[in-house]
Amino acid sequence: MSAYRFAVNVLPKPGILDPQGRAVEGSLGHLRIEGVGGVRVGRRVELTVEAGDEASARASVERLAAELLANPLIESFAVEALDAEAAPATTGDRVG
Amino acid sequence: MSAYRFAVNVLPKPGILDPQGRAVEGSLGHLRIEGVGGVRVGRRVELTVEAGDEASARASVERLAAELLANPLIESFAVEALDAEAAPATTGDRVG
Amino acid sequence: MTRIGVVVFPGSNCDRDTVRGIELAGGEAVPLWHEQASLDGVAAVVLPGGFAYGDYLRAGVIARFSPVMRSVAEFAAHGGLVLGICNGFQVLAEAGLVPGALLRNRGLRFLGRDVRIAPERLDTPFTSRLADRGPLRLPIAHGEGCYYADDATLDALERDGQVLFRYIGDNPNGSVRAIAGVINAAGNVGGLMPHPERAAEAALGSVDGMGILRSLVDAAASAARTPTARVVVGSAA
Amino acid sequence: MTMLDERREPAEPAAGRPAEPAAGRPAEPTERLHRALGLTDEELDAIVERLGREPNDLELAMFGVMWSEHCSYKSSRPLLRTLPTRGEGVVAGPGENAGVVSIGDGLAVAFKIESHNHPSAVEPYQGAATGVGGILRDIFAMGARPVAVLDALRFGDPTDARTRHLVDGIVRGVGGYGNCVGVPTVGGELVFEPSYQGNPLVNVMAIGLLEEGRLTRAAAPGPGNLVVLFGSATGRDGIGGASVLASATFADGGASKRPSVQVGDPFAEKLLIEASLELIEGSLVEGLQDLGAAGITCGVSEMADRAGTGVRLELDAVPRREPGLEPFEVMISESQERMLAVVRPERLPDVEAICRRWGLPCAVIGLVTEDGDVTVVRGGEELARVPARALTSDAIVHDRLAAPPARRRQAPAPGAPLDSSDHLPERGMDPGAVLLALLGSPNLASRRAVFEQYDSTVQANTAAGPGRGAAVIRVDGGGAGIAPRTPARALVAATDANASVAALDPWLGAAMSVAEASRNVSITGARPLGVTNCLNFGDPTDPEAFWQLREAVRGLGEACRALGLPVTGGNVSLYNASPAGRIAPTPEIGVVGLLDDIERLVGPAFDRAGDVVILVGRPTSGLAGSEYAALAGLAPEDGAPGIDLELEARLQAFVRDAIGDGLVTAAQDVSGGGLGVALAEMAIWSGLGAELRLPISSSPAADLFGESPSRIVVTSRPERAEALLARAVERQLPATALGLVGGDRLVVELAGAGATGAAEERGSRVADSVDVAVADLEHAWQDGLP
């Protein structure tokens, strides 16, 4: 078993309203940043998977992304492999 | 002037409590997904910058990320260059 | 008295209010804990408002995978009556038990205020006791209540009479076609963003929610009388 | 360096104090450390005296957080002792996590207000969110189910970008937390005043209901009992200034790994509420304490001290969020959403089962002992041993110097004759235009944009939410797991702080704040039960700031005595200042009252056309500190209006009794913006106008827009008006029938010697009356918030 670290990038599908993206664009004026557009705001989830090999680790992540992290009606996702180094020590502590 | 597309990945800093990551980890049992841990949930912002060259485009994105997209007290960010192709077809009005 | 289940997820916070609303409407409310697979033989299930499992990732998404929701899905598939209120509506949408999705409010802010909604139909289990199609004044309290479905789906919903409620005047969250509530194609699963259980007593300002709650209790009572529903309930248990 | 909670003492040596070690003391490492931990040389001496030896680093860290102003009340304690704390029905007063007052039928109400000013200035969303979380824990630690939150917020210039950022983040934070845990936010305040620029105030009040028999103390009785930590795991949250301890042992600049910002997890809090109440319901805990400032150190030392016991802590038993925490980090971490319970060994399995059911980690981290010490051990090694008392009740107390400012305005004596020396442009003003300007000003306009971000109706007991005077929460209508009762009762709550008057006269500002909060409760018909308070002041080592605090506490105490109100708890937040100077002294007052029959609730909106409008009370002179003066940009020299506390008490008793006897159809108090704004709000909230005639004592500005206290507007049915007026006379209260409710305009004709001639004198079109459409009033009011 090895530890693989992945990121799942979840973004609103093209055509789906993205009010957060609009809000970012709306504040560009205040910041005096020019030439920025096409802003889409989504989620990024990083996680570590213990698995026998990378392929099976990735399969777990794909499933997690499809079932939990993204809603296929409104969002699309992409899975990205990261350096295992990037793994934070531990985080979870909720039981049950 | 060319168009450059970037992603900004914003994640809670190490050591900062990440309630979302905990919630995802807490739900893994119900999903019957094993071996997943170290979940951190953040934001991903994709955007296009019109600029003379990539360096100056990136500089704009860095500024935007530092001043608007990430809260430096609790979040860190990384800027990632994307294929210009990745630009979504339409996303709403470009500002600035 | 007709027994109606009220699901309690960790993070549900309208479960007690919903129990009370059902009782005021003449039903017997039965709390259903999220980890139980049995629905305790209830004649209908209500998914109450709140922030199930914190609602952190996307409202309603984690709740969908709980043991009780697997049973609720099965119950619904066999024609069992299910109503989702606010977060409960979000859970139903995430679970695919009603069409569409609930996005963040267009204004990106949580909104707690009174709105007016009108029923599109009076012949559903959730609207049968409403006197007419006139507007009801009900409170909303949500951050992710912007109803969304693509145009083809919306057209189909309108055609098939699956739009349950629409906002009248103020569309608080930017819902497409001002949709405040929908039902599934079979007509036994419904969801809405406003809170009828918070408008069930004159002392608190409004009783406009009672019609919806009474409709549910009525429909549950007749479901409890029909043998098929009993079988369904038994199979889910 | 300051720490990210309400401890704001400078950790650097105070001005004038030598940076070198005090004479006679060797410059050992501890010597430097204590200052970095916020302790003075004098305080270190006091610690050595209590221990009979030098503290080690861990012990010093524990003292550093416990002897902070926030935890020890070392400057304010002598003042707070002067407050009246006993009263009818008080079952828990100051010293407990929250005050508790019996409301009869076996029920009691718990309430407390607390500040989270500094964290909110640094990280507005999380600061406000964790502020809500913290005060809620104080409530359910007592065994009460939280039923309401009120947020009193104060900011600087409303048009400034930084202010907007703070308002936005803080409001979202309050809502983000309260909405998720399912406690309605039913009231509060939003005030803009220049002195809060850079130092916003976030004071949050929470109210809970409990069965009296379930009242739970935060004590650790019974040696041999277990100390159980449940809730979130412990991380490096809020270590802040104490991370100097880490750099002493961490070569690699580990301090940067120590985030000071605490992040709230309202979902975890919701689970904590349910689990805690279930533990109490099952009589499974001997004591329960929330963990907030100073974390486990504070929790165990206070619990032990209250019971006269000690606690032996097994450090490694504390569940961690991440590896590598040092002992001091575990001991002072301010990780949120944690509770400490004291449990009999035989009940542990039941406690664990409940925590498991709610998905909360739970661990036995210590044992109650007889020795009175807080002992920290790891693997058999004793890391620290400190008497619990030394950390809490026997913490150092400072006798601070108080000195009044060199030049100060005096309030005129109550009843002093009115004059027109206000130097305000009152003669010749157009009162209607002034009224519209006031209604649209940032401090008086509708706060809808803020409170709509709150869930004010969850729990389905809110009879009156934010936006119109006091909040009204039904007690026993059948919801919230409390048996229904007929008639159903209601809790009525309000917060107020008159900082602009307190800036002129802290005694008066505090007394007026108490009077106003209590009046807001009384005018619904409810009987005020008690007072909680949050004292937001400046640096106590500055004699003028300390004088302000002392005077305000005196005013608070006198007003409470006059009104018969016990002070059941509160909180003190000092060192509130920005580079521009200290904040206006802000004695935030929360009052909770009980209405015996919710059906008899009287609201502030006009009720029906034809009702008679009656003003009870009489204006006194003094426009200083008023919104009118702020609008005019003037600092009147005549001082603020005075207060007659005995009159105030009579007025409030009068209105409660009149409501109880069914004589009143609407009641509104006169405060910000004066009588004009009070009447306008009654009109706006009902959509009804009124036709009134106001006899001017001598100055239209003072009569219409002055904010002198002890005035209310009531309405009655025409057939009851005589009885109501007679009742006022009986109680020796001035009362004037002003006219009738009706129409769609608010018309106030100014009559009497003081009014006539204003227009003539100017030879202009300027009116001697207010005559504005209610729709226009509403428009100005709705859109006034910048």
Ligand SMILES: Nc1ncnc2c1ncn2[C@@H]1O[C@H](COP(=O)(O)OP(=O)(O)O)[C@@H](O)[C@H]1O
């Ligand atoms: N201004 C005040 N008036 C009366 N009591 C006060 C005041 N400030 C603090 N107290 C009381 O002192 C005790 C300690 O307060 P605090 O440390 O804020 O409590 P906690 O740690 O439970 O939040 C509390 O019981 C509180 O009610």
Ligand SMILES: [Mg+2]
């Ligand atoms: Mg406490």
